[in-house]
Amino acid sequence: MSGGPRPSPDLTTGWKRFTRGIGQSSVLGRVSTLSARNWILAALGIVFLLSLTQQFAKLETSDLTSSGTWIIALAWSVPIIMAGLGGIFSERTGIVNIGLEGMLVLGTWFGAFGTLLYGPWWGMVIAAIAGSLGGLLLALATVTFNVDHIIAGVAINLMAPGITRFLSSIHFPDRGGSITQSPTIVGVSSFSIPVLSGGIVFGWQSPDILGRIESWNWFFVSDLAGIMRGFTSGMSWLTLVAILIVPAATWLLWKTSFGLRLRSCGENPHAADSLGVNVYKYKYFGVAIGGALAGFGGGFLAVQLSGLYREGQTLGKGFIGLATMIFGNWRPVGTALGGLLFGFAETLRLRDPRAAHALLLLIVFGLAVLLFRALYLRKAKAASWIGVSATLVLVWYLSTNSVPNQLPKITPHIAVLGLLIFATQRLRMPAADGQRYRKGEGG
Amino acid sequence: MASAVLLDGITKRFPGVIANDKVHLDVAPGEIHAICGENGAGKSTLMKILYGMQRADEGRMLVNGEEVTFHSPKDAIALEIGMVHQHFMLADNLTVLENVILGSEPTNRGVIDFAEARRHILEVGEAYGLTIDPDDLVENLEIGERQRVEIIKVLFRGAKILILDEPTAVLVPQEVEELFRNMRELKVEGHTILFIDHKLDEVLEIADTITVIRAGKTIDTVKPEDVTAQDLAELMVGSELPTPETRESTVTDHVVLEAIKATADDDLGSPKLRGVTLKVHKGEILGIAGVEGNGQAELVEAIIGMRPLTGGSISLENEIMKGWSVRRRREAGIGYIPEDRIRRGLLSSFPLWENAMLGHQSMEPFVRNGFWITADSARDHTKKVVEQFGVRTPSVEVAAHALSGGNQQKLIVGREMSADVSLLIAAHPTRGIDVGAQAAVWEELRHARAAGLAVVLVSADLEELIGLSDRLVVMLRGDLVAELDPAAVTPRDLGAFMTGASVQGGGES
C-alpha cells in the first residue's frame, strides 16, 4: 500500500480491519484480472483435474473429457451465460434483475417466431429486441416509477409467460404448431476449425489433428485435445457470436467511457451525478442491454438448441443465470466460466448419468486443491472444514454407483449458496445494487 | 481585484429551520478562507449552495465579480469551482483513475485513453505533491489517500476555486499536516480555497481569513493574527450566557446510572470509548459537551444497549447491565430521546398512537400481558401526550411523517417522559426544531429532573447544556477530559475544553 504516514493506531487498525475482509478479491474476481499467461495456466490446471478424474473413473464413463461432451456443454451453456451477462449489465447500473427469466422467455418465443418468418439470424435479432423491451419495462418501473426492483422483476416474470402463451395460441396453431409450442425450426449452420478439428474449407476436408490426438487416449494430452476439440468443432455460428460477446462485454464495461459511467451508476450514483453523469440514462441503457442479452439467450435456446419454442422450456435458466452472475462475481469472464461449468454438469446428466457420478470425484479433487491452499496459507479452521467435506464426498463416491439424477440439475444453485455462505466477503456486488435512486437525494 | 467568491444575503430555509440567514461571505482570490462554526450552524448548506447542489431562496452569488445562478454542480464545475465533500463521493470498487476521470474521460471514439488519463493525473499529482497510484482500487485506500483522490478529482477538472468541507474531520494529525502542505502549494499556484473546520488550532494555522457562522448567520470575519483560539471559541458558541436558572438543586445522592471504565468500539472496530467513568444521580441532569464524533454517540448506544462494551461496566440502580437486551433495559426504566429522530425515533408512516408506543411496546398502557395491543388505551394515552406536550396535530391517527420536525420531537419527548422511566438519555433533544418547541422541550426536561428523573443530556448547544445541567462533563477523543460547574463556566472555557485548546488533568470531583 502506498501513501502517507499512518502513525495513529486507532484509526489505522480499525480501517485495516475493515478493509481486510473486502480487500481480498474473489477467486474468480482475481482470476479475471490475471494476465493471459496465468489464465492459460489456470485453465490447464482445471483440465488436469478433469483428466485425473477421468483416469480414475474410466470404468464408469469416458465422457468427462470427450469432445462430444464439450461440444454440447458449450452450446447448452450459452443461454445461461447470456442470462448471466444480462444480469451483469443490469446490476452494474444498480438495478437488480429478477426479471431475467421473463426476458429469457420472451426471447424464446420471439426467437422462434422471428425464425419462422425471416430465418434464424433475424430471429435472433428479434429475440434480442423482445428481451430488451422486457428490460425497458423493468427500467420504466424501477427507474422512472421507483418501484422496488424485486417486485417489478417478479411482475415481469409473471407477465412474460402470459404474453408468449397468448401469442402462441394466436400464431402457432395455424402454422403447424400448437398452443404450447411452435412448429420446428432450423437454426444456423455449424462449423469446425480447419486443420485443428477437421473443418471443411472450399470442399477440402482438412485433417482433424485434435480428433486424432484425442483418440490416442494418452493421459492429459488426449483429454486436453478432447476438450479443445469441443471448443473448436461442431460449433454453430451463433455460439461463436455468443462467445465473442463475452470479451466484448468486458471491453465495453471496462475500456469505454460508456462502460465506466454505467458502472459508476451501480457503485455510487450520487458521486456519478455530482460529476454530471446522467444516472437515469445509463440505468435505462444497462437494463435494456441486459434484456437484449437475456433475449438472445432465450432465442438461442429455442432456435439453436431445441429447434422449436416450447412453453416452459427455459426451466429457470434465468435464475441459473442470476446464480452464474453471482458465481462470476458480477464479471463477464468469471460468469462465462461458471456458465460453462453448469452447462457441463447439465450435459453430463443428459448424456450419461454415470458420468454425473464421476463428478463427485472431480469435487473431491477440487477440494483437495483448496485443502492444500488452506494448509499452505496456514488456515487451520478452513482446512479442517474442507478436509471433512472432501472426505464425505469421497465416501459418498466410493459407496455408491450413481447420484440422484436431480443433483446435477441443482448444482448451480447449491454452488452459489455455498459461495454465499462460505465466501460471502469475497463477493463484490455493485455497492448501490438494488437501491432506489432519486436524483438529488442523499450526499 | 474582484473577489473570487462573494455571497451576499444568502438565505436558505428548510421546513421548520433557517439554515442560512442573510449570510455574507467575501473570499479574495488566492487566499485560504476558513469558515468556522458549530455543527448545524449552516456551513455545509452554504457550501452546497456555492457548488450548485442546492439553491438559495434569497441572495446574490458572485464568482470572479460576475453574478451567477447555478442549477447543478455542472454549472459550478464550468466556472472552475470544485468541491471535496465531507462524505467522500467515491466509488469504492473503481480504481483511482476511474474515479477521477468519471464524467470527463479523455476518449478516443468512446474508448478511454488510459495513457492520457494516467499522464494527466500524475501531472496534477506531481504539481501539487499529491502522490497516488492511479491503478489502486479506492476501497484499498486509507482515508488520507481517499481525500487526495477527491482533491485530484477536482483539480483534474481544472478547478481554481476549491471548497473543502471539513477536510480534517476524518484525518489523523500527520495527515492533517500533509493536507495543509498540499493546500499551501495550491495557494502558491493561485488557487482559492474555502474550507470548513471547527478545530480552532488548525484554522489559526492555515487560514488567511476566517469567517465565523453561528445559527445560520455570519457573526464576524477576522484575520488569524488578530485573534486567539479563545476568542474564536467565543465567537463560535456565542458570548451571552443564558440567564442562570434560579432553581433549587434536586440532586440526591441516589446513583441511578454508573459507568466504570467503559470502553467500546465503533462499527469499524476502532476504539471510540476509552474508559469512561461517570455517575448520574436521581434528580440530576448530567450534561455531556463535546465536538461531535468524540464518542458521545457510542456512549449513548452503550447505555441503551445497542453497542456492546469491550471493557468496563455500566450499571443501572446498582445492577450491572451486562448482557441485557435493549428491551430489558427499556423495561428497567431507561428512556431514550435519539439524536436522529427520523432514523431512530419514529415509524414515519405509522399513526401517532403507534409511534407513542415505540420503545414501550411491551408495557402498559399499550399492551396487555405483554402481548395484546390495547389500541384504545394507547390512543387515550397518546392524546394525553399530545395535549400535555403541545403536539400540534389534527388527530392521533395522522402518520408521523405529516408532522413538522418540532412536533415530531415533542411527541418523542412526551413519549419518553410520560412513560415510567428512571433514567432518560436525551441526545440533542432540540436539534433542528424551532425556538418555541425548543423552549417547551427545555421546560419538560426541567420538570423531569424535578420529578426525580436522572437525565443524561448530550448536546452541541452550549447554551442548552449550561442552562440545564447540574453537572457538565466534556468528552474528547472517547474520554471525559473535564468536569465543570455550569454555574461557573463560560462558553469560552467550554469551547476551549471541547476543542482541546485547554486540557484539564482528570476531573474535579
Add this chain to the structure above:
Amino acid sequence: MSKKLFYVLAAPLAAVGVALIISSLVLLIAGANPFSAYSNMWEFGTRLETIIETLNRATPLYLSGIAVAIGFRMNLFNIGIEGQYVLAAIIAAKVGAEINLPPVLHVLVIILTAMAVGAFWSGLAGFLKVTRNVHEVISTIMLNAIAVAGVVSYLLSVWDVPDASLDTALKAIPESGWMPSLNGWVEVFTRDIKRVELWGFILVAVVVGVVYHVLINRTRIGYDLRASGENPTAATASGTDPKKMIMTAMVLGGAVAGLVGLPELLGSSHAYNLRFTQQLGFAGIAVALLGRNHAVGIAIGAFVFGWLDRASGVLEVRGDAPREIVAIMQGVIILAAVVAYAVVERKRRAEEASAAAAATAAAKPPDQVSVEEGGAS
C-alpha cells in the same frame, strides 16, 4: 370517510382499469370483440359452479399471498413460497398416506407436517440471513430450485408407487385424512351444485387470514414485525431484536406457505403426483402486492386472480380469444397496481402533511379539532 375510502380504492381500481384497456387492445389486435368477450366472461363467471371453482383456486392463492405478506410486512422478500409449499405438500402427502389416525386428527397431523416443513425450508433462508448475511431474495430463489428441481423431484422418484395408471404419484391418503367438501353447506343457501366440490380447506384459509390480521395488527409481535419493516434502526432502538424478528417472519411465512398445497391435496387429489399445481408461490406474490398485505385486500386479490383464471375458459369455448389473455391481464394488473399505489400514496401523504400543517397553524388543542378521528384503520 369517503375520502379515506377513495384512497383505499383508487389504486386497485386504476390498476384494473388500465388492465382492461390494455387487454381490450390486445383482444382487438387478436381480432376479437372485447365487449362480447367481457360479457361472455361475466355471464360464465357468475354461474354458481364457476364461483365455486374460483373459490377453490383462490384458497391456495390466498394462503400463498398471506405467506408472502408476512415477510413483506417487515421488508423481507420471501419469494421462496414456491419451494416451501411444493416440498411441504409432497412430504405431508407421504406422511398422510403412511399413517392411520381418526379423521380430524389425521388431517391435523398432515397440516402440522406441512407447516413444519414449510417453516423449516423458509427458516433456512432466515438462518442464512441472520448468520451469514445472505440476502433472502437470492437464497430463496436458490432454495426454490433446490426444492422443486432437486428434492421434490427426487422424492417423487423414490416414493413413486407403481400402479396401473402409469401416473407418477405417491400413495394416496386414506379417507380419514381428507377434507370434506362444503357443498352441503352452500346448498343450504343456493341451488344444487353440479360437478364441482367446494374444498373444505377454505375454512382453514379464513382462520389463517383472521389470525394473520390479529397477529399483525393487534399483538406486540405484529407491532415489532411492522416496526422492523418500517424502520429497522428505530425498531432496534425500541428493543426489538432484528435477528429474532427475521427468523420469526421467515418461520411464520414458511409455516403458512406449507399450507398452500393442502387445499388441493386434501380436497381433491389426495395424493401428490406430477400434475400437482405449481407456480402458486409466484402468484402469491402478485396477490399480496395487489392486496397491499392486508388480510381482506389479499382475499380480494386472490378472488380476482382466481376468477380470471376460471372465468377465462369461456373465451376459448365461445371462440372470442385464447384464454391466455388472462395471464397478460394479471401481469398488467400487478405492474399497474404497484405504480398506482406509489402515486396514490404520495398524494395521500401530501394531503396528510398539509392537514397537519393547518392544525399547527390553527394551534388549537387537538381535542377540539374534528378531523375524522378514530376512523376505521
